[in-house]
Amino acid sequence: MKRIVTFAVMLIAVLGLPVSAAAQDGIDTGDNAWILTSSALVLMMTGPGLALFYGGLVRQRNVLGTMMQSFAMMALMTLLWAIYGYSLSFAEGNTFVGGFGHVFLNGVGMEPNGSIPHLTFMVFQLMFAIITPALISGAFAERMKFSAMLLFMALWGTVVYFPMVHMVWGGGFMSGDGMIPCLDFAGGSVVHMSSGVAALVIALYLGKRKGYPSEAMRPHNLTFAFIGACLLWVGWFGFNAGSALAADGLAAVAFVNTHFAAAAAVTSWLVVEWLRDGKPSMLGGITGAVAGLVAITPASGFVAPMDAIIIGLAAGAICYFAVAVVKAKFGYDDSLDAFGVHGVGGTVGALLTGVFARMAIGGADGLVEGNAGQFVNNALGSALTWVFSGVATFVILKIVDAIIGVRISSGDESIGLDITQHGEEAYN
Amino acid sequence: MKKIEAIVQPFKLDDVREGLKRVGMDGMTLFDVRGYGRQRGHKEIYRGHEYEVDLLPKVKLECVVPDDRVDETVGAIIESARTGSIGDGKIIVSDVPEAIQIRSGQSLEDVL
Numbered sequence: 001m002k003r004i005v006t007f008a009v010m011l012i013a014v015l016g017l018p019v020s021a022a023a024q025d026g027i028d029t030g031d032n033a034w035i036l037t038s039s040a041l042v043l044m045m046t047g048p049g050l051a052l053f054y055g056g057l058v059r060q061r062n063v064l065g066t067m068m069q070s071f072a073m074m075a076l077m078t079l080l081w082a083i084y085g086y087s088l089s090f091a092e093g094n095t096f097v098g099g100f101g102h103v104f105l106n107g108v109g110m111e112p113n114g115s116i117p118h119l120t121f122m123v124f125q126l127m128f129a130i131i132t133p134a135l136i137s138g139a140f141a142e143r144m145k146f147s148a149m150l151l152f153m154a155l156w157g158t159v160v161y162f163p164m165v166h167m168v169w170g171g172g173f174m175s176g177d178g179m180i181p182c183l184d185f186a187g188g189s190v191v192h193m194s195s196g197v198a199a200l201v202i203a204l205y206l207g208k209r210k211g212y213p214s215e216a217m218r219p220h221n222l223t224f225a226f227i228g229a230c231l232l233w234v235g236w237f238g239f240n241a242g243s244a245l246a247a248d249g250l251a252a253v254a255f256v257n258t259h260f261a262a263a264a265a266v267t268s269w270l271v272v273e274w275l276r277d278g279k280p281s282m283l284g285g286i287t288g289a290v291a292g293l294v295a296i297t298p299a300s301g302f303v304a305p306m307d308a309i310i311i312g313l314a315a316g317a318i319c320y321f322a323v324a325v326v327k328a329k330f331g332y333d334d335s336l337d338a339f340g341v342h343g344v345g346g347t348v349g350a351l352l353t354g355v356f357a358r359m360a361i362g363g364a365d366g367l368v369e370g371n372a373g374q375f376v377n378n379a380l381g382s383a384l385t386w387v388f389s390g391v392a393t394f395v396i397l398k399i400v401d402a403i404i405g406v407r408i409s410s411g412d413e414s415i416g417l418d419i420t421q422h423g424e425e426a427y428n
Numbered sequence: 429m430k431k432i433e434a435i436v437q438p439f440k441l442d443d444v445r446e447g448l449k450r451v452g453m454d455g456m457t458l459f460d461v462r463g464y465g466r467q468r469g470h471k472e473i474y475r476g477h478e479y480e481v482d483l484l485p486k487v488k489l490e491c492v493v494p495d496d497r498v499d500e501t502v503g504a505i506i507e508s509a510r511t512g513s514i515g516d517g518k519i520i521v522s523d524v525p526e527a528i529q530i531r532s533g534q535s536l537e538d539v540l
Contacts, residue, residue, distance in 0.1 A: 281473065320476065
């Protein structure tokens with residue numbers, strides 16, 4: 001008992017470190033208001049946005065399990081972020097990963113970090129750490145154990161995501177003054193490429209769902225998917241325009257670019273689909289929107305609005321091709337197209353950022369402005385992200401498989417995640 | 429007594445009820461069912477992947493009528509459920525040796 005009390009006292013002492021009440025000088029209240037709002041918008045992208053988007057696309061027996069995979073990230077990643085994730089991402093460290101300077105949010109308080117409180121910056125970045133692993137769940141939908149998913153995500157966040165953030169945004173070798181400076185405004189490589197490639201690896205590792213592709217695996221509720229996709233679109237304004245870290249002109253450019261790219265990608269996806277399959281579908285429209293939003297993410301603070309339209313048009317058509325043609329040809333079961341949309345869209349966006357970047361917008365030129373070197377850097381950064389996330393994901397899967405086993409039993413798969421993993425049903 | 433089972437297109441249900449009301453039929457039991465015959469199914473396409481959906485939703489209704497009302501009941505169903513296309517459905521008539529109203533315990537023959 002005494003030991004427990006001592007431990008509790010220690011825990012309170014560590015967790016309850018008083019937030020340093022520094023002076024408010026240097027904080028812009030407008031900037032702070034916008035980034036706090038953006039943080040809330042980005043959280044909304046995961047819950048309910050992504051949860052509804054993915055939940056609607058699975059079969060009825062897996063809807064709660066699928067929503068839970070996204071929702072659980074809101075708890076798990078938050079705790080990891082508070083304890084050591086933020087530190088590994090943004091504290092002083094080496095070129096690959098941050099150090100332990102901000103463990104338990106040590107030194108993260110109300111004092112300014114740029115023009116916003118350090119806590120605001122921390123919580124805004126946390127929302128990205130929540131949605132990134134949640135995106136992967138689209139690839140292993142309907143067949144992964146909840147316990148294995150939790151362990152996998154904790155390890156993936158630690159080994160892949162936090163270092164990725166540090167390498168690109170936290171002063172590592174892909175940051176502005178690093179060895180290979182890549183332009184990634186809001187997470188083309190850090191968020192979408194890393195999660196999309198992990199999605200492909202996990203889909204290949206887990207294998208196909210029982211009955212895929214001969215059995216019809218139709219989305220059980222496309223109205224859910226529609227609501228989810230529209231929430232993602234709105235939330236993405238926080239994701240991209242918030243990444244300006246200020247309520248300034250750059251935020252406005254990113255906001256407009258985000259919207260334009262989504263609209264353009266809806267259009268190109270539907271045109272291609274209409275021509276190839278005979279009908280423009282609602283699911284095609286919303287998937288196109290997400291593809292465009294993914295692709296504009298790295299570019300949103302570097303390109304002009306007309307460039308954003310081109311990027312969106314390219315993303316819609318290319319992601320359609322990845323999802324409808326490439327997936328069918330190779331036969332992997334990326335169930336909800338996490339790779340086809342986020343991996344492919346993120347790569348398209350990263351490469352096109354290197355093409356369309358303009359000094360006047362984000363302070364760096366790309367290929368169209370005569371700076372081929374930036375395109376090369378972005379291509380190299382994309383390749384490194386693919387290899388890093390791909391290899392690390394595979395190793396983590398091996399470990400989780402050895403400890404818990406990643407795939408649910410064949411019988412459980414037939415019954416569904418909702419009953420076997422959570423003991424409840426969505427519709428009664 | 430006969431039992432009449434009719435499997436019809438769901439969008440024809442209201443017409444069938446109207447038609448049956450006109451010949452004095454004021455009770456039936458309905459089932460939502462799925463099935464296929466020569467109509468087969470239709471195709472649906474999700475993100476470029478085509479699925480054949482061959483079990484289509486249908487409505488099945490059942491009622492029990494005295495022998496002398498079978499013809500007009502069947503006639504009313506045919507008239508109201510028919511579109512002329514494949515998939516309009518089927519009507520099955522079978523003998524019912526016994527049918528009892530629960531409230532009174534009487535044979536339906538006496539009640540109807």
